[in-house]
Amino acid sequence: MIYIVDYGLGNLASIKNMFKHIGVRDVIISSNNEELAKADKIILPGVGAFDNGMSHLMKYDLIDTLNKKAIIEKVPFLGICLGMQLMTKGSEEGKLNGLGWFDAETIKFKPLDGLKIPHMGWNYIKSKNKDNYFLEKNKKYRFYFVHSYYVKCKEEEDVMFTTNYGGDFHSAINKDNIYGMQFHPEKSLHFGMDILDKFSKL
Amino acid sequence: MPCLLIKDKRLVKTVNFKNPAYIGDPINAVKIYNDKEVDELVVLDIIASKNNSDIDFELIKDIASECFMPLAYGGGVRTVNDFQKLYALGIEKVIVNTLLIDNPLVVKEAAYKFGNQSVVASIDIKRSKENKFEIFSHSKREIEMDFEKYLACILDLNIGELFITSVDNEGAWNGYDNELLSYINKIVDIPIIGNGGCSTNKDLTNVLYETGVQAAAIGSMAVYQKKDMGVLIRFPRRNQIIKDE
Numbered sequence: 001m002i003y004i005v006d007y008g009l010g011n012l013a014s015i016k017n018m019f020k021h022i023g024v025r026d027v028i029i030s031s032n033n034e035e036l037a038k039a040d041k042i043i044l045p046g047v048g049a050f051d052n053g054m055s056h057l058m059k060y061d062l063i064d065t066l067n068k069k070a071i072i073e074k075v076p077f078l079g080i081c082l083g084m085q086l087m088t089k090g091s092e093e094g095k096l097n098g099l100g101w102f103d104a105e106t107i108k109f110k111p112l113d114g115l116k117i118p119h120m121g122w123n124y125i126k127s128k129n130k131d132n133y134f135l136e137k138n139k140k141y142r143f144y145f146v147h148s149y150y151v152k153c154k155e156e157e158d159v160m161f162t163t164n165y166g167g168d169f170h171s172a173i174n175k176d177n178i179y180g181m182q183f184h185p186e187k188s189l190h191f192g193m194d195i196l197d198k199f200s201k202l
Numbered sequence: 203m204p205c206l207l208i209k210d211k212r213l214v215k216t217v218n219f220k221n222p223a224y225i226g227d228p229i230n231a232v233k234i235y236n237d238k239e240v241d242e243l244v245v246l247d248i249i250a251s252k253n254n255s256d257i258d259f260e261l262i263k264d265i266a267s268e269c270f271m272p273l274a275y276g277g278g279v280r281t282v283n284d285f286q287k288l289y290a291l292g293i294e295k296v297i298v299n300t301l302l303i304d305n306p307l308v309v310k311e312a313a314y315k316f317g318n319q320s321v322v323a324s325i326d327i328k329r330s331k332e333n334k335f336e337i338f339s340h341s342k343r344e345i346e347m348d349f350e351k352y353l354a355c356i357l358d359l360n361i362g363e364l365f366i367t368s369v370d371n372e373g374a375w376n377g378y379d380n381e382l383l384s385y386i387n388k389i390v391d392i393p394i395i396g397n398g399g400c401s402t403n404k405d406l407t408n409v410l411y412e413t414g415v416q417a418a419a420i421g422s423m424a425v426y427q428k429k430d431m432g433v434l435i436r437f438p439r440r441n442q443i444i445k446d447e
Binding site for chain 1: 266269270272315320
């Protein structure tokens with residue numbers, strides 16, 4: 001059973017709908033600790049500001065459960081957009097500590113010449129590994145991004161995909177069972193369906 | 203991106219904002235666009251603000267559940283709670299127009315609360331007899347501010363993107379108002395979606411490569427075969443528009 005964490009932020013229905021579209025039926029949206037404790041896989045979505053995200057996780061009293069599932073039980077765990085950023089130690093956008101699962105910080109794009117912020121729209125990804133589990137061979141992947149902040153890993157080995165926007169940034173990260181993606185697979189047509197399909201099979 | 207107009211749960215298409223003609227069922231159109239691989243979808247309820255009626259959340263929910271691409275919605279948005287409800291239904295971006303005049307502080311609060319990338323300001327522009335750019339108001343209220351001042355006030359709300367429609371070109375099949383879009387692109391540093399007038403793939407290529415706008419919406423060309431011809435839900439192939447792939 002895949003659980004999508006509902007902590008009052010973001011477009012949860014579209015993730016569930018895309019799973020349904022690709023034939024994955026066992027998906028539940030929940031903010032309930034006891035329910036989430038049963039999860040085989042967890043998706044942490046989210047849009048908006050970093051501190052707002054962390055304070056919502058606190059308000060719903062979810063942090064202990066998420067730590068337990070991700071770090072101790074090691075269930076496949078996917079953070080999307082803000083959900084990925086919350087896995088870092090903290091953000092330039094706020095004062096609160098992140099979940100800290102990655103040795104990484106969340107940083108604001110610098111407004112370089114002609115570079116518009118937020119980074120909004122479709123963009124390509126480059127996989128650090130030629131044979132990435134999530135990607136079909138010989139298919140050029142692009143995804144939908146909407147963000148003003150990005151994740152910067154200290155450990156190069158945690159970086160899964162990079163994307164160019166005024167320089168390369170870390171658009172997907174991975175450590176053991178934990179994955180973070182800055183883009184929105186649920187809004188990225190068949191490119192995103194590949195990702196969610198592979199995640200459901202982890 | 204296709205720009206779909208909704209009136210009473212039906213998909214319609216206007217000319218110069220007038221005479222909405224019935225096209226079909228919006229949900230069916232969305233399903234077709236999923237296969238056409240459109241980059242983004244814009245859905246505008248053209249009467250919700252005008253008639254002061256409520257947002258049709260039921261319909262939006264149905265559209266969002268069939269839409270596997272970013273979805274922007276506008277029409278009848280009045281409160282921060284409206285924004286919240288729309289995002290929860292799977293809307294990526296909320297488009298505001300009348301609210302910019304009626305209650306700009308709600309827009310500012312929404313942009314702060316939900317992130318400015320999720321709030322799009324829509325401005326409709328008409329050329330005056332002297333060929334000057336003027337703001338077109340839906341609520342029949344005069345906007346006395348001149349165009350640049352109005353734009354500056356809107357940017358001050360910290361919204362993330364502009365949706366610029368040329369009223370003169372909307373539904374007219376005469377190409378985008380590239381002059382207007384280039385002009386706005388030079389004075390703002392947030393992304394712009396150009397809208398109004400697209401009739402050919404070449405119009406799209408031109409507006410994207412010549413004006414500096416980040417995106418362009420198509421209305422008539424996404425729902426009709428040709429000017430004055432029957433309904434056909436369609437979208438140009440990416441490689442026909444985008445160079446350097």
